[in-house]
Amino acid sequence: xxxxxxxxxxxxxxxxxxxxxxxxxxxxxxxxxxxxxxxxxxxxxxxxxxxxxxxxxxxxxxxxxxxxxxxxxxxxxxxxxxxxxxxxxxxxxxxxxxxxxxxx
Amino acid sequence: xxxxxxxxxxxxxxxxxxxxxxxxxxxxxxxxxxxxxxxxxxxxxxxxxxxxxxxxxxxxxxxxxxxxxxxxxxxxxxxxxxxxxxxxxxxxxxxxxxxxxxxxxxxxxxxxx
Numbered sequence: 575x576x577x578x579x580x581x582x583x584x585x586x587x588x589x590x591x592x593x594x595x596x597x598x599x600x601x602x603x604x605x606x607x608x609x610x611x612x613x614x615x616x617x618x619x620x621x622x623x624x625x626x627x628x629x630x631x632x633x634x635x636x637x638x639x640x641x642x643x644x645x646x647x648x649x650x651x652x653x654x655x656x657x658x659x660x661x662x663x664x665x666x667x668x669x670x671x672x673x674x675x676x677x678x
Numbered sequence: 679x680x681x682x683x684x685x686x687x688x689x690x691x692x693x694x695x696x697x698x699x700x701x702x703x704x705x706x707x708x709x710x711x712x713x714x715x716x717x718x719x720x721x722x723x724x725x726x727x728x729x730x731x732x733x734x735x736x737x738x739x740x741x742x743x744x745x746x747x748x749x750x751x752x753x754x755x756x757x758x759x760x761x762x763x764x765x766x767x768x769x770x771x772x773x774x775x776x777x778x779x780x781x782x783x784x785x786x787x788x789x790x791x
Binding site for chain 2: 610
């Protein structure tokens with residue numbers, strides 16, 4: 575079955591520390607993968623997609639087909655990065671999400 | 679402004695009383711979808727629509743109905759709501775059904791007593 579797995583429901587780091595949010599997928603064929611972010615009391619919005627290979631708000635994600643992963647990374651977390659993060663497949667299926675808290 | 683509009687933002691109802699949550703997009707998108715968001719379960723797809731008069735079940739369709747009579751509107755109907763349908767609901771749209779960015783509504787918090 576095609577699905578996305580985010581193994582961590584909660585992740586807490588200190589400001590300035592590196593952060594990695596994990597995403598693993600199961601998909602037959604070439605996957606299209608996205609990261610969405612939901613800040614407190616706001617609607618979900620696209621953070622980045624793998625085909626664009628761009629960095630948004632300092633976040634990057636690399637598609638690793640060998641490990642079937644699309645982990646989201648940022649070298650220095652900021653307090654305003656605290657949010658809910660969702661990994662999603664191109665067929666509009668989402669993972670369970672990871673709530674990131676960046677402590678001062 | 680290009681957007682997805684959901685109404686209402688908050689809704690409290692009682693078991694068995696039919697309700698409709700409206701969703702409208704002004705971007706001429708073909709694809710529209712409904713999700714529910716529950717703690718620990720993430721976003722789960724309820725129903726989706728590839729185009730006008732084309733709808734299909736997502737992962738959790740039981741207890742819900744949808745219709746797509748016009749391209750811009752995709753209402754979610756709960757014929758007989760039950761407490762396990764208490765959740766945060768999101769409507770989303772996309773230019774195409776696969777591989778494109780989803781645009782989300784602001785959400786509807788539903789409580790069924």
